[in-house]
Amino acid sequence: MHLLLRCRQPAILAMVGLAIVLSKAFVDFSTSGLENPLIHLLLIILVSLSLRDDPSSVWRSPLFPLLFSAVYLTRQDLVLLILPLLTYHLFLLRHNIRQLVISGLIAIVPILLWSLFSLVYYGFLFPNTAYAKLSTGVPGSDLMLQGLRYFLRTISRDPLTFFILISGVVVGLAAGGVSRSLAIGSVCYLAYVLRVGGDFMEGRFFTAPFVVSLMILARHLTQFRIARLFPFAVIAFGSFGIYPNLLAGASYDKLKYGSDINDERAFYFQRMGLITWNSEQHKLPEWEVQKEPFVHIKGGGIGHYSLLCGPSVHIIDPLALTDPLLSRLPCKKWRIGHFERTLPTNYRKSVAENRNLLTDPAIKHYYDAIRSITRGPILSLQRFRDIVWVNLDLISVGNVDHYKYSYIPPSDEIPYVYNDDPRLRDVPAIGSRWDAPGNITFEDALDVRFRDPIDVEKIELSCDANDVYFILVLREDQLLLEQKVEPDNTPPSGMCHASVTLKHPCRAVTTLRIEPRIGDGRYALGHLTTSTR
Numbered sequence: 001m002h003l004l005l006r007c008r009q010p011a012i013l014a015m016v017g018l019a020i021v022l023s024k025a026f027v028d029f030s031t032s033g034l035e036n037p038l039i040h041l042l043l044i045i046l047v048s049l050s051l052r053d054d055p056s057s058v059w060r061s062p063l064f065p066l067l068f069s070a071v072y073l074t075r076q077d078l079v080l081l082i083l084p085l086l087t088y089h090l091f092l093l094r095h096n097i098r099q100l101v102i103s104g105l106i107a108i109v110p111i112l113l114w115s116l117f118s119l120v121y122y123g124f125l126f127p128n129t130a131y132a133k134l135s136t137g138v139p140g141s142d143l144m145l146q147g148l149r150y151f152l153r154t155i156s157r158d159p160l161t162f163f164i165l166i167s168g169v170v171v172g173l174a175a176g177g178v179s180r181s182l183a184i185g186s187v188c189y190l191a192y193v194l195r196v197g198g199d200f201m202e203g204r205f206f207t208a209p210f211v212v213s214l215m216i217l218a219r220h221l222t223q224f225r226i227a228r229l230f231p232f233a234v235i236a237f238g239s240f241g242i243y244p245n246l247l248a249g250a251s252y253d254k255l256k257y258g259s260d261i262n263d264e265r266a267f268y269f270q271r272m273g274l275i276t277w278n279s280e281q282h283k284l285p286e287w288e289v290q291k292e293p294f295v296h297i298k299g300g301g302i303g304h305y306s307l308l309c310g311p312s313v314h315i316i317d318p319l320a321l322t323d324p325l326l327s328r329l330p331c332k333k334w335r336i337g338h339f340e341r342t343l344p345t346n347y348r349k350s351v352a353e354n355r356n357l358l359t360d361p362a363i364k365h366y367y368d369a370i371r372s373i374t375r376g377p378i379l380s381l382q383r384f385r386d387i388v389w390v391n392l393d394l395i396s397v398g399n400v401d402h403y404k405y406s407y408i409p410p411s412d413e414i415p416y417v418y419n420d421d422p423r424l425r426d427v428p429a430i431g432s433r434w435d436a437p438g439n440i441t442f443e444d445a446l447d448v449r450f451r452d453p454i455d456v457e458k459i460e461l462s463c464d465a466n467d468v469y470f471i472l473v474l475r476e477d478q479l480l481l482e483q484k485v486e487p488d489n490t491p492p493s494g495m496c497h498a499s500v501t502l503k504h505p506c507r508a509v510t511t512l513r514i515e516p517r518i519g520d521g522r523y524a525l526g527h528l529t530t531s532t533r
Helices: 002-006 010-022 024-028 036-050 055-060 063-074 076-092 097-121 128-134 140-157 159-175 177-196 204-223 225-247 264-272 302-309 347-353 361-375 381-391
Strands: 294-297 313-316 333-335 338-340 416-418 440-442 446-464 468-475 478-484 495-518 523-531
Touching (some): 010 024, 010 225, 024 159, 024 204, 036 063, 036 204, 063 076, 076 097, 097 381, 302 313, 313 347, 361 381, 495 523
Parallel strands (some): 294 313, 416 446
Antiparallel strands (some): 440 523, 468 495
16 A cells, blocks of 8 residues: 555554454455455455545556456445545546546446346346345335434444544545545445445445545545644543454354344354354354255245255255345345345245246236246247346336235145144154154145134144244234244154244134244144144
C-alpha cells in the first residue's frame, strides 16, 4: 500500500494498524471463507491506484478497468460502492474518447462474458441467492427497520468499525475529487444495506466500506487539525474489540444478541476453529452411492450438510437459497437472511421422481419452464426459449400470495388414513422393524384425517427412528403449525416413540400430515393419538 509507505505521520500509521487489528468486523470476516478477503484485496489495489497524485494516469494501465469488473464479479451489489468512482474517472476521460472506449471495453468485456456464460449454463444472470433474498414479499418498511437494527448492532458491539466508516465518509466528502467519489459510493452502499435489512452476520456488510474509509483517512487525515487525536479515538472505540480479536481462546463460544443478528465467528468457533480442532470433527465423510437419490428437506447449513451427505442426496432448501422455484415464492416467515417458503404440494415427490406433480395451477406451468432450464439439455432450443421467457417475465408465476399465508393446495398423490384406523391404535415395540405388520409405510408423506374437526394440543406417535419427521397441522388447506418430531428415545434402528406438545393449541384441525424431511426413503408410522386439555 503505497499510501502508507508515503505517509510520514507515525500517528496515522498507528491508527491504520490499530484499526485493522481492533475492528471486530474486519478480523471476523478476514478468515470467514466468504468473499470479504478478496473484496478487501481488490478494493485496496483499486483505491490505491485511484488516490494517486495524477488520477488521470490510472487509465493508462488495463489493471484499473479490470479491477472494476473483478469487484462486480466477486459480489455484484458492491458495484454501488465503486460506481461513483468509475463515473468520476470517466468524466476525467471525457476529452480522450479513444482511451475512454478502450478502458470501457476492458472493464465491461469480462462482465459480459461471465453474464453470457451464466445465462447459458445456469439460465439466469444473477445468483439464485439474489432472487431468494430480494424477492420475498416482506414489506420494505419491515426490512428497513431490520436494517436499522443491523446498524445499531454494529454501533453497540463494534463501534470502531462504524467510527472509521463514518469518519472516512466525512473526510472524503470534505477532501473532494477521488475521495469524494469514494465517500459517495460508501453512502450509496450503506443506504442499500439499510434498505435490504442488513444481514444476520454481525458486521459482514460493513467491512468493504470500512477498508475504503481507512484508505481515505490514511490519505487525507493529516490535512485536518484533529489528526493527532485520532489514534486515541481509535484506541477508545477499539477497546471493544480487544477480547474477541486478541484474547479470546478455546472458550470463545456461541453468542447471540437479539434481533436475529449473530456473532457468526463465535457461532462456528467451537466446531471450526483452529485451536478447537479435533480429528473427529473434520474426518472425511463416508458417502453411500445410490442409484436413485434421496431427497432431504433441510433449511440452513446446507453447505456443510451436503458435503456430509454426498452426491446421492438432493437437498430441497425451504429458505430457497439453492432452489429456483421456491425463490420466486413469497416467504411465510422470516428472520433476516432466512426467508422460509411453504413447499408446494407434491414438490418433494416431483423432485424425487423428476417430473412435475404439482397441483397448484399458479406455478405448475412455471415449474415446467424451471425444470427445462435447470434439468434440460444445455443446448436445446426449448431450454433457450424458456430462459428467454422466464428472464423477460413472459412466463411467470401466477397469484402466489396464498403461500405467504401457508395455504397448501390439496393433492391426490398423498396417501391418507382416518384417525379411527385400527392400525393407529396399536403401539409398536421400541426397536421393532419399520415394516412390521400393523405399521403404515409410505414413500413421501402421509395424511391422518379426522372425520370431524378437532382441537389438538398434544400428539403421541411412533415412527421410524433413523429418519427426521415433521408434523404439519392443517385446517382444510391452511397450515396452522409445523413442528419437528423429537423422539423420546432413539434406538439404533426400528421404531421409536415420540410425544409432541404443540407450540400452541390448534383449533378445528382436519388433517395431520406426517412428512419426512431427512431419511432413506423408507418411512413408517405406527400408532398416533391426539389429546387436548
